Every structure is written in C-alpha cells, then in structure tokens.
Amino acid sequence: MNPLGEVLYLSRSDVENLDIPMDEIITIVEKAFLEKAQGKTEAPPKPGIHPRKDSFIHAMPAYIPRMKSAGLKWVSGFPDNRKRNLPYITGLLILNDLETGLPICIMDCSWITAKRTGAATAVAAKRLARENSRVLSILGCGVQGRSNLEALIVVCQNLERVRAYDIDRKNLNKYVNEMTAKYGLEVVATDSPRKALEGCDIVVTAGPILKHPKQTIEASWFPNGGFACPLDFDSFWKPNAMQSMDKFYTDDKEQLNYYKKQGYFLDVPEVYADLGEVISGEKLGREDSNERIMSMNLGLAIEDMATAIYVYKHAKKKKVGMWLPL
Ligand SMILES: NC(=O)c1ccc[n+]([C@@H]2O[C@H](COP(=O)([O-])OP(=O)(O)OC[C@H]3O[C@@H](n4cnc5c(N)ncnc54)[C@H](O)[C@@H]3O)[C@@H](O)[C@H]2O)c1
Structure with a gap:
C-alpha cells in the first residue's frame, strides 16, 4: 500500500454519467451562496494566465467548512478550440482532505462548470426575474x-x-x-x-x-x-x-x-x-x-467545490472512477 494513499480519478464521462439532476445542483449552489453571505467560506479572487489571445487558465480555490469541501479548479477557456473540435472550456478539479491536505479526488471539471453556472443563473433568476x-x-x-x-x-x-x-x-x-x-x-x-x-x-x-x-x-x-x-x-x-x-x-x-x-x-x-x-x-x-x-x-469557486464534493460522494457510493496511487 502506498503510504500516501490513493486519489479517486473521475474522467469527464464518469462525472457526466452520474447524471446528478439540475434541481439538486441548484439547491447545493444556493446553500454555498448562503454560507458565503455568512462569511463562512474562503475563496480568493481567481488569478489567471493568458497563453493565447483572449484565452485564460484560471486557478479557483475554495473552502466551504460546512460542506467539508476544499479544493481547486484549474480551468481553461480557449476560443480557438472550436476550430480543433475541442470544447472552449476544459480543465481539472482537485479535492483535498481537510485534515491532511492530501488530494482525495481529481476530476474533469467541464460538467461541473456547465451545470453550476446554469444553477447560479437560476438562483439569481428566482429573486431577480419576474x-x-x-x-x-x-x-x-x-x-x-x-x-x-x-x-x-x-x-x-x-x-x-x-x-x-x-x-x-x-x-x-x-x-x-x-x-x-x-x-x-x-x-x-x-x-x-x-x-x-x-x-x-x-x-x-x-x-x-x-x-x-x-x-x-x-x-x-x-x-x-x-x-x-x-x-x-x-x-x-x-x-x-x-x-x-x-x-x-x-x-x-x-x-x-x-x-x-x-x-x-x-x-x-x-x-x-x-x-x-x-x-x-x-x-x-x-x-x-x-x-x-x-x-x-x-463564476465562483464555492459553486465548484459545493458541487464537486457532492459528485465525489456519489461516485464513491456508486463505485465509479479509478483509484490511483499518489
Ligand atoms: N460566469 C461563469 O460562471 C461562466 C462559467 C463558464 C463559462 N462562462 C463563459 O460562458 C461563455 C460561453 O461558454 P461555453 O462553454 O458555452 O462556450 P461554447 O463555445 O460552448 O459556446 C459559445 C457559443 O457562442 C457562439 N458565439 C461566438 N461568438 C458569438 C457572438 N459574437 N455572438 C453570438 N454567439 C457567439 C459560438 O458560436 C458558440 O456556439 C464563455 O464566455 C465562458 O467563458 C462563464
């Protein structure tokens, strides 16, 4: 057994196939915003690098104590990807153990980015749209x-x-x-x-x-x-x-x-x-x-970490993904 333990790797299709419904993501994202409003989250503004014109790669860390979720999303947006038949937004998300800081899960972040952004719009629309x-x-x-x-x-x-x-x-x-x-x-x-x-x-x-x-x-x-x-x-x-x-x-x-x-x-x-x-x-x-x-x-990292810990728990329960040595 590796002394550092293992991480669960979830590919894009692993995450997608869990098929977590949108109403659950909206509830999770709403709870994350409430935690933020009470000053109970940590999420510094995202720094970025910009290798190509109008491209970005952002680092998005967040910690939500009540959800026991801490981690980082490393997400890219490259507008010319479409010409290569690749998605505009791609990236990875790492969840960390709260006691040791060791990574516990690495997952593709495309699904989370798509869904949690829609969920945040819905959370806003509930209060701001007619x-x-x-x-x-x-x-x-x-x-x-x-x-x-x-x-x-x-x-x-x-x-x-x-x-x-x-x-x-x-x-x-x-x-x-x-x-x-x-x-x-x-x-x-x-x-x-x-x-x-x-x-x-x-x-x-x-x-x-x-x-x-x-x-x-x-x-x-x-x-x-x-x-x-x-x-x-x-x-x-x-x-x-x-x-x-x-x-x-x-x-x-x-x-x-x-x-x-x-x-x-x-x-x-x-x-x-x-x-x-x-x-x-x-x-x-x-x-x-x-x-x-x-x-x-x-787009906030708290939305990502709130959704990611939910995805991680579902994946473990359903035995989805691949355990890799650290
Ligand atoms: N705020 C957030 O939380 C958040 C999260 C994720 C993505 N985004 C942003 O959302 C946007 C869309 O991302 P996506 O993943 O859906 O990209 P996508 O490439 O899947 O879709 C973008 C669409 O916009 C179209 N388009 C390009 N230029 C246009 C124009 N001038 N007028 C109308 N349509 C045009 C493209 O043809 C394409 O269909 C990006 O700007 C991305 O950075 C924001």
Missing part, C-alpha cells in the same frame, strides 16, 4: 446556452419560449433542434441579437469573453422588467445598456473589483448587492415588475 417570466433569450448557443436553459426551466415554471441567437448558424440550428426535442418548448432561431431580445423576460449572454469586446446590446433593446445575466463578462453589453439597469448585482463584489483593477468592467454601474446578500435576505431582490435588473455572474 415571477411569471415566459420568454428567455439565449445569445451564444453552446454549452452554457444549454445548461442555463436546463436550470431556468427548473425555477421558471411559466417559461414557454426561447429566442436563440448564435453567430454560427450551424450551432444555432443544432441548438434549436436539440432544445425543442428535449424540452418541448417553442425554441425560435433569430438572426440578430436585437431580434433575440424582442419581448424577453430573461436574457443570458454566453458568447466568448473578449478583452476588447465588440459590445452590441443597446439599452433600448432590453425591455423594462427584464432580467439579464451575462456569463461572458461585459462582452455583449454596451455601457449604456448596463448603465440603464435599475439594479446591478454580481455573484461576488470582491472578484468584480479584482477584475476592474485588471482593466475589465470599466463601464459597469455601481453594484447594489451580491447574490449571497440577496439569498440571505440582507439586501432586496426584485421589488416591482418594471425594474431592469442585471446580475453579472463571474
């Missing part, structure tokens, strides 16, 4: 376009139509066909961001993150009473559109400020609250049906 939201606009019909729709269906019971836009017509058509078949909603392909936003209650933008974005969405395209959740930083939204919001939220103020110092988010309005403060009731969510609301969700 209760009877019916029309969802998805701009960027890739992995996040899919997982965000999956999560929003869980919390928005009245959702009946998706207006989708993607710069790549093939991706758009594939999305429309797949999502229509999967959820039985009306999924409509649109040929411009402006048309995608027509009559929307909720809009999720999920194109690539660009350091010098060609922002397109104007304030006048976004209807009063709408809720916007950009996942691609401010790449899609013109300054006037962001500044037209009545309330501007984020998932973590410290992280937003950290990015501001690096030259991102120069035109965003003042943050009203972060999601933890809204979930805990410390700050208000939506107050009336006309408010224009945006939550700039940057």
Whole structure:
C-alpha cells in the first residue's frame, strides 16, 4: 500500500454519467451562496494566465467548512478550440482532505462548470426575474446556452419560449433542434441579437469573453422588467445598456473589483448587492415588475467545490472512477 494513499480519478464521462439532476445542483449552489453571505467560506479572487489571445487558465480555490469541501479548479477557456473540435472550456478539479491536505479526488471539471453556472443563473433568476417570466433569450448557443436553459426551466415554471441567437448558424440550428426535442418548448432561431431580445423576460449572454469586446446590446433593446445575466463578462453589453439597469448585482463584489483593477468592467454601474446578500435576505431582490435588473455572474469557486464534493460522494457510493496511487 502506498503510504500516501490513493486519489479517486473521475474522467469527464464518469462525472457526466452520474447524471446528478439540475434541481439538486441548484439547491447545493444556493446553500454555498448562503454560507458565503455568512462569511463562512474562503475563496480568493481567481488569478489567471493568458497563453493565447483572449484565452485564460484560471486557478479557483475554495473552502466551504460546512460542506467539508476544499479544493481547486484549474480551468481553461480557449476560443480557438472550436476550430480543433475541442470544447472552449476544459480543465481539472482537485479535492483535498481537510485534515491532511492530501488530494482525495481529481476530476474533469467541464460538467461541473456547465451545470453550476446554469444553477447560479437560476438562483439569481428566482429573486431577480419576474415571477411569471415566459420568454428567455439565449445569445451564444453552446454549452452554457444549454445548461442555463436546463436550470431556468427548473425555477421558471411559466417559461414557454426561447429566442436563440448564435453567430454560427450551424450551432444555432443544432441548438434549436436539440432544445425543442428535449424540452418541448417553442425554441425560435433569430438572426440578430436585437431580434433575440424582442419581448424577453430573461436574457443570458454566453458568447466568448473578449478583452476588447465588440459590445452590441443597446439599452433600448432590453425591455423594462427584464432580467439579464451575462456569463461572458461585459462582452455583449454596451455601457449604456448596463448603465440603464435599475439594479446591478454580481455573484461576488470582491472578484468584480479584482477584475476592474485588471482593466475589465470599466463601464459597469455601481453594484447594489451580491447574490449571497440577496439569498440571505440582507439586501432586496426584485421589488416591482418594471425594474431592469442585471446580475453579472463571474463564476465562483464555492459553486465548484459545493458541487464537486457532492459528485465525489456519489461516485464513491456508486463505485465509479479509478483509484490511483499518489
Ligand atoms: N460566469 C461563469 O460562471 C461562466 C462559467 C463558464 C463559462 N462562462 C463563459 O460562458 C461563455 C460561453 O461558454 P461555453 O462553454 O458555452 O462556450 P461554447 O463555445 O460552448 O459556446 C459559445 C457559443 O457562442 C457562439 N458565439 C461566438 N461568438 C458569438 C457572438 N459574437 N455572438 C453570438 N454567439 C457567439 C459560438 O458560436 C458558440 O456556439 C464563455 O464566455 C465562458 O467563458 C462563464
């Protein structure tokens, strides 16, 4: 027996095949935000390196004592991967033992990144979107376009139509066909961001993150009473559109400020609250049906570690994965 013990390795398909349902991930992510609001988590803003134009590799550590979860996600976003038939987002996540610090699990982080990001959007939408939201606009019909729709269906019971836009017509058509078949909603392909936003209650933008974005969405395209959740930083939204919001939220103020110092988010309005403060009731969510609301969700390591420990426990219970010597 190796004196250092073993780690459980979970490949991408190991994690995917556990098939943990979205409603459970939403509950987990919500609990993680509550822990954060009470100051009971540790998660410094993510440092990154940038080997290619508009690429990133981020280190995302977090510790959530109540969930007994500590670890690091090492995640890349490379926009040109699509040309190589590889996913934009890839990476690994390591969980550590709380007593010894030894690694206990190494897993592919693509599934977690997709699902927990959708779950965070859903957690925000529960408090910030109108209760009877019916029309969802998805701009960027890739992995996040899919997982965000999956999560929003869980919390928005009245959702009946998706207006989708993607710069790549093939991706758009594939999305429309797949999502229509999967959820039985009306999924409509649109040929411009402006048309995608027509009559929307909720809009999720999920194109690539660009350091010098060609922002397109104007304030006048976004209807009063709408809720916007950009996942691609401010790449899609013109300054006037962001500044037209009545309330501007984020998932973590410290992280937003950290990015501001690096030259991102120069035109965003003042943050009203972060999601933890809204979930805990410390700050208000939506107050009336006309408010224009945006939550700039940057993605937090607490969402990853909360989901990862759940995945790890399920994998051990189901005897999935491969034990490797350290
Ligand atoms: N905030 C978070 O927590 C979080 C987490 C994961 C990913 N993300 C971000 O979400 C975004 C999407 O990630 P993904 O994994 O879904 O990528 P993906 O490559 O699977 O999908 C991106 C889609 O956007 C389309 N696209 C590219 N440029 C576009 C444009 N100008 N207009 C419309 N569509 C365009 C592409 O054709 C593709 O279909 C990325 O910016 C990623 O960094 C954010």
